[in-house]
Amino acid sequence: MRIAIVAHSAYPSEPRNRRMAEALKEAGHDVTVICLRQPGQAAEDTVSDIHAFRLPVVHRQGVGAVASVKEYADFFWRAGAKLRDLHRSAPFQLVQVYNPPDALAFCAFPLKLHGVPLVLDLRELTPELFMSRFSLPRRSAVVYGLKVLERWACAYADAVVVLHERHRRIMLGRGVPAHKLTQVMNCPDERLFDPATMPSRRPPDGRYVVIYHGAIVRRYGVDLLVEAVASVRQDIPGIQLELYGGGDLLPEIEHLVMQRGLMEIVNFRGHQPLEAMPAAIAAADVGMAPMRQDVFTDCVLPTKLLEYVTLGLPVIAARTATTTDYFDESMVLLHTPGDAADLGYKLLAAYRDPAAAQARAECARRFTFAHNWRSESAAYLHLIRQLTGA
Secondary structure, three states, X not given: OEEEEEEOOOOOOOHHHHHHHXXXXXXXXXXXXXXXXXXXXXXXXXEXXXXXXXXXXXXXXXXXHHHHHHHHHHHHHHHHHHHHHHHHHOOOOEEEEEOOOHHHHHHHHHHHHOOOOEEEEOOOOHHHHHHHHHOOOOOOHHHHHHHHHHHHHHHHOOEEEEOOHHHHHHHXXXXXXXXXXXXXXXXXXXXXXXXXXXXXXXXXXXXXXXXXEOOOOHHHOHXXXXXXXXXXXXXXXXXXXXXXXXXXXXHHHHHHHHHOOOOOOEEEEEOOOHXXXXXXXXXXXXXXXXXXXXXXXXXXXXXHHHHHHHOOOOEEEEOOHHHHHHOOOOOOEEEOOOOHHHHHHHXXXXXXXXXXXXXXHHHHOHHHHHOOHHHHHHHHHHHHHHHHOO
């Protein structure tokens, strides 16, 4: 079949989009991705036999709500036009749209009129995301409007994909019928994140390497991590903090590093290809997922946490609701969200007792027995077959 994927994100750097596209390709489908265009990327490209059409829409992190809506609207119209044109030249048999925004589902309207099934992948809970990002009260008119849009998009789609059990319960509570919901967890691809291909441990070199990779934004607590490292630098000789990724908080983090005199300790690695991350993780002593707690992060199970666990790296993570649905203190060190002092205390505990840290990492691997990309992709491909009869 010919399958179109529409996502307001980059390709192939967005891991979930890439994993699903590759799963479809390996199942024998012809896959086309319509996405954002990053600097230096071609407008049209083929990546591992997957066709990518990148639209000239600039994604700006950290902008206000009005600018975000304008960006979403620009992508919506361009993506809809590109989808329609491609369908005219060679029809698609299925369209999958990733939120946010939820309204992006409607860009497939002309195709859906002709019976093409639509899958809506809820990567984020958009009302909660806007509440967190713009400090909106739960009962505000904006949040109400976002929930209405979400409800319409879910009703319009033929199937709705959610990330985990808490996510599924929330959508059931918002009126999405159970038969429409399919859970596909954000597990890393074991072919890339394969512990068997990684060295068992880094040779002793006098360093204690702490790694964080992902979005550098306030809700993910990277500033708290820097403060925690500053508080234990005298107690952990050779400590190094490796920061991978970017985001609107990056200038503030760079300033904080200078203020705390950590220029020789904190290394900014920027955005790196997904293929580079397993080796970077394997070279670390502990992985960090230090989120603040709010209505949005309580619904997040960090992908970075799952990648650390898959590769057997000890982890320190915030004690948020979804994280503790799957992990307890026997598996990861849990710190009080938003508390840099407690984060520093847990970092010191991991350093002082590496045997206990490694034992927790081994226990955490139990998660991967029940939840892994092999089983999650099988559930996803089963959904595709149900919708298309293929």
